[in-house]
Each structure stands twice: as C-alpha cells, then as structure tokens.
Amino acid sequence: MEVISVVWSCDSFNSPGPDDFNFGFIKFDWEFLKVDIISAVNKFAIKGSWPKGSNDSFICLLPKVDNPQQLGDFRPISLVGCLYKIVSKLLSIKLKKVLSKVIDLRQSTFLEGSELLDSVLVTNEVLDEIRKKKKSCVFFKVDYEKAYDSVSWEFIFYMLGRLGFCDKWIRWIKACLEFSSVSC
Amino acid sequence: MPFMFLIVAQGLAGVSRKVVERNLVESLEIGVKKVKVNMLQFTNDILFFCEANIKSVFTIKVMLNCFELASGLKVNFSKSMIGG
Numbered sequence: 001m002e003v004i005s006v007v008w009s010c011d012s013f014n015s016p017g018p019d020d021f022n023f024g025f026i027k028f029d030w031e032f033l034k035v036d037i038i039s040a041v042n043k044f045a046i047k048g049s050w051p052k053g054s055n056d057s058f059i060c061l062l063p064k065v066d067n068p069q070q071l072g073d074f075r076p077i078s079l080v081g082c083l084y085k086i087v088s089k090l091l092s093i094k095l096k097k098v099l100s101k102v103i104d105l106r107q108s109t110f111l112e113g114s115e116l117l118d119s120v121l122v123t124n125e126v127l128d129e130i131r132k133k134k135k136s137c138v139f140f141k142v143d144y145e146k147a148y149d150s151v152s153w154e155f156i157f158y159m160l161g162r163l164g165f166c167d168k169w170i171r172w173i174k175a176c177l178e179f180s181s182v183s184c
Numbered sequence: 185m186p187f188m189f190l191i192v193a194q195g196l197a198g199v200s201r202k203v204v205e206r207n208l209v210e211s212l213e214i215g216v217k218k219v220k221v222n223m224l225q226f227t228n229d230i231l232f233f234c235e236a237n238i239k240s241v242f243t244i245k246v247m248l249n250c251f252e253l254a255s256g257l258k259v260n261f262s263k264s265m266i267g268g
Contacts, residue, residue: 099190119224119231126233136236140244143229143263151192152256159191162198173188 003038004030006089010082021082037086044087048171056081088176102163153177193225196251200232208243210235 007030010023026033044050061074068074080088130137156177160170200223203209211222211234224231234240248259 138234138236140232140266143260145258145260155255159195
C-alpha cells in the first residue's frame with residue numbers, strides 16, 4: 001500500500017491546511033480513517049478531479065528579516081490540506097520512477113542517479129580543456145525571472161503530451177493545478 | 185512540484201538539441217571522445233557553451249526568446265552573464 005507509506009513519510013506536526021487536520025491526527029486514527037482516505041484517493045485516480053474544498057490552501061507570510069517593512073520581506077508559503085498532500089506525493093513518487101528515462105542527461109537536479117555536482121564537474125572540465133587548447137568559446141549563464149510561478153500551464157500540458165504521458169496523467173496534473181483555491 | 189519544472193525545462197533541452205543537429209550552433213567537442221557539450225541545466229539556471237561566432241550566439245538568443253513566448257519563463261538579463 002503506497003498510501004500508507006506516504007502518510008507515514010509526512011511530518012506529523014506541520015501546520016495544518018484549511019481543514020485543520022494534520023498528519024498526526026491521521027496517523028493516530030489510521031485504522032478508522034484508512035477506508036475513507038484510500039477510497040478518496042481511488043476516486044481521484046478514476047475521476048481526475050477533486051471534491052470541492054479539498055484542494056484549498058492558506059497563504060501564510062513568513063518574515064524573511066527581523067523587522068519586515070515591505071511585502072518583499074515576506075516569503076509566502078501555502079498550507080495545503082492532507083488529502084492534497086497525499087495525492088501529490090503519490091504522483092511525484094510515480095513520476096520520479098519514469099523521469100530519469102524521459103529527461104535529458106544535461107539536467108542534473110532532482111533525478112535519481114545523478115548528483116548535483118555532476119554539472120559542476122562537467123563545467124570545470126570544459127573550461128579546463130578550452131584553456132589548455134586555447135579554443136575560442138562563449139559561455140552564457142541564464143537566470144530565469146521568478147522561475148516557478150511564471151510557467152504557463154498550457155506549456156506544461158503540452159510538454160507532458162510531448163514526452164509521452166497518457167491522457168490520464170495529464171488529467172491528474174491538471175486537476176492538481178487547476179482545482180486549487182487560496183485564502184489568506 | 186519541482187518535477188513539473190524539469191518537464192518544462194526539457195522543452196528547452198529539446199530545442200537546443202535540434203539546433204545543434206541542424207548546425208545552427210556549433211557546440212564544443214570535449215575530450216578524446218569528442219563529447220558534444222552545449223548546455224547544462226541546474227533547476228533554474230542554464231549554462232550554454234558554444235563556439236565563438238556570431239551565428240551561434242544569435243541562435244541561442246532567438247532560442248531563448250522563443251522559449252519565453254512558449255512557456256512564459258522570462259530570462260532575467262541583469263542576473264545572467266556572458267563570458268568567453
């Protein structure tokens with residue numbers, strides 16, 4: 001049962017989401033709750049959508065400095081509910097298994113079997129060789145503006161399709177992204 | 185989900201591979217085996233390598249612009265840097 005291992009891998013006493021239950025509660029009453037939780041996960045897998053309210057999240061502002069004065073001094077985090085957490089963890093465990101096959105070798109983060117330092121090593125070798133052989137070379141380091149929140153969803157779905165994920169998967173991801181609502 | 189970002193970045197990796205195949209960018213060939221190295225990605229940082237000619241640099245710029253239009257990922261030019 002993957003659901004069990006996911007539930008037990010979550011921290012018990014993180015701040016709860018809008019439904020006010022944290023994982024400590026779910027673990028404590030697991031025998032009683034497991035039927036409902038597993039059936040909810042299964043329902044999501046079949047329908048590809050969330051019941052209303054289960055994907056809500058709170059936005060919480062954490063101050064980055066001691067005396068915050070501007071909005072930029074806060075780091076927003078969102079507190080999501082348990083059910084969403086379980087499902088998104090399940091999805092990402094499954095995704096992890098296949099990602100190393102579809103994603104290029106040249107990307108070196110988050111993948112199993114590739115280290116963060118691999119890229120550093122390659123970069124070092126390249127620069128070393130250029131210097132030795134006195135080749136001409138241009139290198140260009142690119143930095144994205146607000147990388148995570150400016151990606152268009154349409155593009156994600158397009159890429160998922162391009163990489164050969166089936167419609168079911170795309171629908172799951174879509175549900176995770178689109179059915180969310182936020183309050184402060 | 186950080187994995188979603190990987191999937192998006194894979195789009196750029198695909199484009200860069202095509203560009204090298206069509207000889208629009210001359211990538212460096214490193215080592216005895218002549219391994220072609222043209223880009224490396226760490227989450228939200230990319231590093232491009234190419235031969236120093238105007239065609240390659242221009243192609244990379246066009247590529248980044250097109251990627252921005254397609255995915256919405258804007259390049260922060262003030263934090264990016266170029267060297268040779």
